[in-house]
Amino acid sequence: xxxxxxxxxxxxxxxxxxxxxxxxxxxxxxxxxxxxxxxxxxxxxxxxxxxxxxxxxxxxxxxxxxxxxxxxxxxxxxxxxxxxxxxxxxxxxxxxxxxxxxxxxxxxxxxxxxxxxxxxxxxxxxxxxxxxxxxxxxxxxxxxxxxxxxxxxxxxxxxxxxxxxxxxxxxxxxxxxxxxxxxxxxxxxxxxxxxxxxxxxxxxxxxxxxxxxxxxxxxxxxxxxxxxxxxxxxxxxxxxxxxxxxxxxxxxxxxxxxxxxxxxxxxxxxxxxxxxxxxxxxxxxxxxxxxxxxxxxxxxxxxxxxxxxxxxxxxxxxxxxxxxxxxxxxxxxxxxxxxxxxxxxxxxxxxxxxxxxxxxxxxxxxxxxxxxxxxxxxxxxxxxxxxxxxxxxxxxxxxxxxxxxxxxxxxxxxxxxxxxxxx
RNA sequence: GUGGGCGUAGCUCAGCUGGUAGAGCACUCGGUUGUGGUCCGAGAUGUCGCGGGUUCGAGCCCCGUCGCUCACCCCA
Numbered sequence: 001x002x003x004x005x006x007x008x009x010x011x012x013x014x015x016x017x018x019x020x021x022x023x024x025x026x027x028x029x030x031x032x033x034x035x036x037x038x039x040x041x042x043x044x045x046x047x048x049x050x051x052x053x054x055x056x057x058x059x060x061x062x063x064x065x066x067x068x069x070x071x072x073x074x075x076x077x078x079x080x081x082x083x084x085x086x087x088x089x090x091x092x093x094x095x096x097x098x099x100x101x102x103x104x105x106x107x108x109x110x111x112x113x114x115x116x117x118x119x120x121x122x123x124x125x126x127x128x129x130x131x132x133x134x135x136x137x138x139x140x141x142x143x144x145x146x147x148x149x150x151x152x153x154x155x156x157x158x159x160x161x162x163x164x165x166x167x168x169x170x171x172x173x174x175x176x177x178x179x180x181x182x183x184x185x186x187x188x189x190x191x192x193x194x195x196x197x198x199x200x201x202x203x204x205x206x207x208x209x210x211x212x213x214x215x216x217x218x219x220x221x222x223x224x225x226x227x228x229x230x231x232x233x234x235x236x237x238x239x240x241x242x243x244x245x246x247x248x249x250x251x252x253x254x255x256x257x258x259x260x261x262x263x264x265x266x267x268x269x270x271x272x273x274x275x276x277x278x279x280x281x282x283x284x285x286x287x288x289x290x291x292x293x294x295x296x297x298x299x300x301x302x303x304x305x306x307x308x309x310x311x312x313x314x315x316x317x318x319x320x321x322x323x324x325x326x327x328x329x330x331x332x333x334x335x336x337x338x339x340x341x342x343x344x345x346x347x348x349x350x351x352x353x354x355x356x357x358x359x360x361x362x363x364x365x366x367x368x369x370x371x372x373x374x375x376x377x378x379x380x381x382x383x384x385x386x387x388x389x390x391x392x393x394x395x396x397x398x399x400x401x402x403x404x405x406x407x408x409x410x411x412x413x414x415x416x417x418x419x420x421x422x423x
Numbered sequence: 424g425u426g427g428g429c430g431u432a433g434c435u436c437a438g439c440u441g442g443u444a445g446a447g448c449a450c451u452c453g454g455u456u457g458u459g460g461u462c463c464g465a466g467a468u469g470u471c472g473c474g475g476g477u478u479c480g481a482g483c484c485c486c487g488u489c490g491c492u493c494a495c496c497c498c499a
Contacts, residue, residue: 006472008490063497067424085499114499119424121493130499195496211495260498271499281499308499336457369452371459384458400459 012120013127014310022326024129027316028309031154032109032131038150040109040133045089047113051079057088057295059262061202068116070126082115085261086132086306087288088295094136095297104137104300111309123279123311132285134304136292141236144267144287144303145243151283151305152249155271158312159321162274163282166254167244169237170265170286171229179228180204190218209258211278219256226255233266240267263288267303273315282315283307328378329357330421334370336386344385347410354414356421375400381417 009015016024051071058065070082083089090108093099099106111131118124133150135143152165170176183204192200196215199206207219229237244251251269259268268286276282285305293299316323331351335344341360348358359377361370367384374382383395395413398405408416 011490068497116498118497119495120491121495124498128499132499199496206497209497278494279498283499306499311499334458366452367457368459373459375459382459386457388457396458398458403459405458 010126012118012125014125014129019327020313023316023323024309024313026323026326027158027313028111028129028131030158031307031309031312032111032133033157034150034153035109035131035133038107038146040107040135043090043093043108043110045083045086045093045110045112047115048080048082049089049092051081053088053092053295054081054084057091057263057291058085062260062262064116064260068118070115070117084114084116086110086112086114086130087134087261087263087291087302087304090134090304091136091292091295091297091302094134095292095295100137100292100298100300105143105302106136107133108136109133121279122277123308123314125310129309130306131309132304132306134302136302137300139287139301141239141267142243144240145247145249147285147303147305148240148244148251148267148269149247149249151269151271151285151307154307155282155312158316160273160282160312160315160319162319163271163315164274165249165251165269165271166257167241167251167267167269168226168254168257169229169233169240169267170225171233171237172265172289175229175233176225176265179223179225182223182228183225186222192218203262205258208256224255226253237267259284259286263291263294265289269305271307273311273318275318276311276314279311281308282311324378328380329359330380330417331356331358332361332374332377332379332382333358334361334367334374334382334384336367336384340385340387340390343390347383347385347413351414351417354418356414356417380421 051069054069055065060066064084069084072080074080090110094106094108099108109132112129113127114130115127117126120126131154133147135147148165148167155163171179184200187200187204187207192215196207196210205225207215208222210216210219241251254270257268257270259270264286266287266289268284270284271282272280273282274280283305285303287301287303289301290299292302333344333348335341344360348360351358359379361373365373371382380400382398382400383389384398385395389395393411394407394409396405397408397413397416
């Protein structure tokens with residue numbers, strides 16, 4: 001006798017089964033809809049790429065690349081990595097297909113699963129979902145602002161309120177270089193443990209992101225990059241803010257914000273939710289000047305964002321957003337007997353062809369049980385279909401929320417429902 | 424990689440100082456003939472994560488192990 005071992009999902013993956021999957025699907029759609037309405041076009045990419053794409057694109061010095069990638073060798077001996085983020089892959093595809101040789105900017109959206117080999121915790125998964133956009137080839141402050149506004153519109157459309165948009169600028173190369181000199185000087189005066197010291201050495205900016213109180217307080221007086229911006233960078237950053245204000249997008253400046261990926265330059269931003277756990281970032285992005293040329297393409301700038309679908313769902317749940325409108329079909333048909341089932345199937349087909357969703361009570365259950373099913377399904381209307389209805393070719397269309405019903409002939413049922421459901 | 428918490432019916436959990444298991448929700452059927460949401464009745468469901476130890480006896484104690492979870496690091 002072999003012992004049965006229950007197979008479980010791999011550690012740390014996020015999966016969504018009904019009924020929660022309804023909310024997930026709706027949120028994913030809602031988050032990306034503003035981008036579609038703004039002229040962004042879909043790109044479907046592989047979930048795995050040549051490992052070098054990420055080490056070169058995202059940056060060898062990032063934690064994401066150095067210790068969080070799912071990397072393996074394929075049968076041809078190539079080093080393959082499950083994508084940990086979206087931007088590098090989009091850049092690769094844009095270069096590979098020459099999309100950047102058309103009119104600029106190239107405006108792309110994507111949606112899919114990403115992978116990081118981290119220790120899971122609330123809101124942090126090994127497989128997680130993001131939607132994102134990239135606008136490549138135009139350096140325009142108005143575009144920066146619009147990209148941010150699109151992300152904000154996505155969050156607003158699902159009803160989120162308890163979040164803030166944090167904004168900063170990493171400036172141009174010379175601004176960053178000047179700041180780095182002083183920052184390193186400052187950090188050298190601190191008494192840090194070895195691991196933190198090492199991190200500071202790789203990227204001193206990362207110390208701003210440390211959550212430990214002692215590190216936070218010792219960084220309180222650290223020089224801020226925003227104070228080192230060149231005149232041009234400063235003007236550009238102010239311009240982005242001006243556009244955001246006129247768009248009515250609320251934001252706060254966070255000069256201590258740090259992004260985890262190395263390619264960011266200029267405008268960077270993060271959406272932070274207020275009642276999630278430690279993993280409170282629900283989306284973020286920024287401008288990246290050198291990424292494309294780094295990957296062997298033209299020297300074009302780009303800006304984009306990634307929004308966490310899993311976290312947006314958690315945030316929506318934390319805010320108590322109501323998903324009940326997502327459940328149930330428009331119509332639930334209860335056939336009584338075999339002939340009625342045949343008719344029910346035919347009616348369902350006709351209605352569905354008119355974009356009306358229809359469920360049927362299968363399995364020959366008692367009327368009372370079927371009514372309970374209809375009730376629990378959340379369907380808006382129910383139709384009981386028996387001999388008398390078939391004889392008369394008309395049904396009682398009962399609205400579950402009110403209990404009222406209306407007699408409608410089968411011939412006019414579809415048109416009637418289309419007009420009722422339209423509003 | 425480091426630290427804390429937890430693993431009991433499908434779900435949420437209770438189980439007192441050790442005496443071989445319970446509630447609520449959900450589910451099925453019923454409360455007379457073709458109409459749900461409330462109410463009432465009946466029913467099904469667990470190798471108490473796994474392995475070892477202590478004990479006459481362990482869901483409760485000890486050791487190990489696996490898993491989940493939260494936090495650090497980092498990030499969506």
